[in-house]
Amino acid sequence: MNEMLEITIWQLVTAYIFIVILLAIVRWRKIPREKEIIIATLRMTIQLVLVGYVLMFIFENEKMIYSIIVIIIMETFAVYNIYKRTKQTLSSELKKIIAISMVSGTLFAFLYFDFIVVQFSPWYDPRYFIPIAGMLIGNSMTGITLGVSSLVEGFSSRKKEVEAALMLGAPPNKASQGIVNHAFDSAILPTINSMVGMGIVFLPGMMTGVILSGAGPMDAIKYQIAIMLGITGSVSLSVILFLYFGYKTFFNKHAQLKL
Amino acid sequence: MFSIKQLVFKDIITVNKLEIKSGKIYCLFGESGSGKSTLLKMFNSMLTPDQGIIAYKDQSITDVDPVQLRREVVMLGQDPVVFDGTVRDNLLIGLQFADKADVEDQVLIDLLKDLHLKKDLDKEADKLSGGEQQRLAVGRVLLMNAEVYLMDEPTSALDEETETAVMDLFTKKIRDAGKTAIMVTHSKEVAEKYSDEIIYMNDIVTNEGALS
Numbered sequence: 449m450n451e452m453l454e455i456t457i458w459q460l461v462t463a464y465i466f467i468v469i470l471l472a473i474v475r476w477r478k479i480p481r482e483k484e485i486i487i488a489t490l491r492m493t494i495q496l497v498l499v500g501y502v503l504m505f506i507f508e509n510e511k512m513i514y515s516i517i518v519i520i521i522m523e524t525f526a527v528y529n530i531y532k533r534t535k536q537t538l539s540s541e542l543k544k545i546i547a548i549s550m551v552s553g554t555l556f557a558f559l560y561f562d563f564i565v566v567q568f569s570p571w572y573d574p575r576y577f578i579p580i581a582g583m584l585i586g587n588s589m590t591g592i593t594l595g596v597s598s599l600v601e602g603f604s605s606r607k608k609e610v611e612a613a614l615m616l617g618a619p620p621n622k623a624s625q626g627i628v629n630h631a632f633d634s635a636i637l638p639t640i641n642s643m644v645g646m647g648i649v650f651l652p653g654m655m656t657g658v659i660l661s662g663a664g665p666m667d668a669i670k671y672q673i674a675i676m677l678g679i680t681g682s683v684s685l686s687v688i689l690f691l692y693f694g695y696k697t698f699f700n701k702h703a704q705l706k707l
Numbered sequence: 708m709f710s711i712k713q714l715v716f717k718d719i720i721t722v723n724k725l726e727i728k729s730g731k732i733y734c735l736f737g738e739s740g741s742g743k744s745t746l747l748k749m750f751n752s753m754l755t756p757d758q759g760i761i762a763y764k765d766q767s768i769t770d771v772d773p774v775q776l777r778r779e780v781v782m783l784g785q786d787p788v789v790f791d792g793t794v795r796d797n798l799l800i801g802l803q804f805a806d807k808a809d810v811e812d813q814v815l816i817d818l819l820k821d822l823h824l825k826k827d828l829d830k831e832a833d834k835l836s837g838g839e840q841q842r843l844a845v846g847r848v849l850l851m852n853a854e855v856y857l858m859d860e861p862t863s864a865l866d867e868e869t870e871t872a873v874m875d876l877f878t879k880k881i882r883d884a885g886k887t888a889i890m891v892t893h894s895k896e897v898a899e900k901y902s903d904e905i906i907y908m909n910d911i912v913t914n915e916g917a918l919s
Contacts, residue, residue: 608788609790616800616801618777703774704755
């Protein structure tokens with residue numbers, strides 16, 4: 449197989465012409481977005497260069513502790529990001545459940561993937577450990593974010609329905625079944641959609657990467673299929689954990705709706 | 708059946724003493740804002756008083772499992788709620804919520820007729836008008852075969868004629884079965900015509916803040 453073509457620094461600089469074109473367009477159309485475009489481009493560049501150095505260091509000093517530190521940082525960032533991206537205010541109880549279900553759901557799926565499906569060797573090999581953990585955690589983060597929004601929104605817009613069910617003697621899980629199912633559905637829908645479009649509408653990033661690095665397409669799709677299944681598992685597991693414990697935070701010990 | 712002693716809920720209501728006897732129909736009567744709905748919700752633990760005791764069958768309500776309590780003491784809220792699905796689904800959903808057995812279609816058809824609701828069981832319930840939805844909600848509660856019925860303005864969206872039909876049916880069913888009902892209404896006529904006893908909010912509520 450061919451080795452990957454190397455891009456020289458000057459070739460890379462020529463790619464920034466796309467940003468220059470974008471800046472010209474927004475200036476011409478008088479769309480006030482120049483500042484954001486420049487900041488975004490700078491951030492993207494600086495962040496990636498830094499990550500490049502960090503990964504280089506980690507790959508050269510293959511140590512268990514580094515892989516573990518990276519996954520802890522990823523999980524922390526993901527949980528924090530869910531809090532930030534949810535527009536509604538979250539109770540501290542719900543925040544706790546978000547963190548626990550996010551971490552335990554993704555870790556379980558990831559360890560299964562690591563030890564059973566792909567069997568990294570050693571199990572903390574950063575070339576596999578870091579990107580794959582990143583994909584599982586990133587997708588679960590999106591899933592839980594959607595689930596949280598849908599759950600909180602559901603309890604506020606369908607409050608009357610839940611109360612009417614309680615008044616008739618429904619236990620809290622039955623009274624909130626519709627809301628919980630809807631939240632699960634909206635949380636996993638993007639994952640299901642991406643499986644449907646996979647390979648036809650787009651070539652996923654991971655597969656592209658594997659192909660670019662010189663591996664054959666069949667190896668690339670094997671990885672892609674495995675990771676897609678891993679992502680589905682990780683998303684559904686963390687979302688169902690979140691919903692199963694999360695809905696309970698909307699009720700008090702007298703089976704009354706808080707709010 | 709119920710006895711209330713020195714009940715306080717936020718700064719909304721303070722009730723010194725109230726007894727509800729089994730097998731009677733009560734009306735809670737008072738102007739809006741007098742705390743009728745708030746008080747009604749305490750009988751089936753939809754709200755819990757901050758202070759004082761409300762007992763059901765000589766047991767403090769806070770010691771009873773709220774879900775089991777609500778299966779004996781069912782409530783119809785102020786705004787009729789329609790769930791997804793057909794008229795049949797909406798009538799049966801209360802039984803399903805409470806883990807009770809479904810009933811035959813014929814029972815539902817008879818019930819709809821009694822409620823002056825000439826609708827097909829397979830019709831989508833959200834297509835019904837406000838008054839029809841309210842009768843559907845009353846029907847759902849009547850199917851529950853409960854010990855106590857708490858009804859918050861069960862006929863607020865109905866015209867006089869339908870109101871009479873619904874109230875006649877409802878009170879007859881309760882009396883025939885020897886059950887208890889507590890209704891909230893702001894209509895003096897309804898209160899006088901249908902209840903055994905009118906509870907005037909003004910008489911039971913003390914507005915002097917928390918009781919000492």
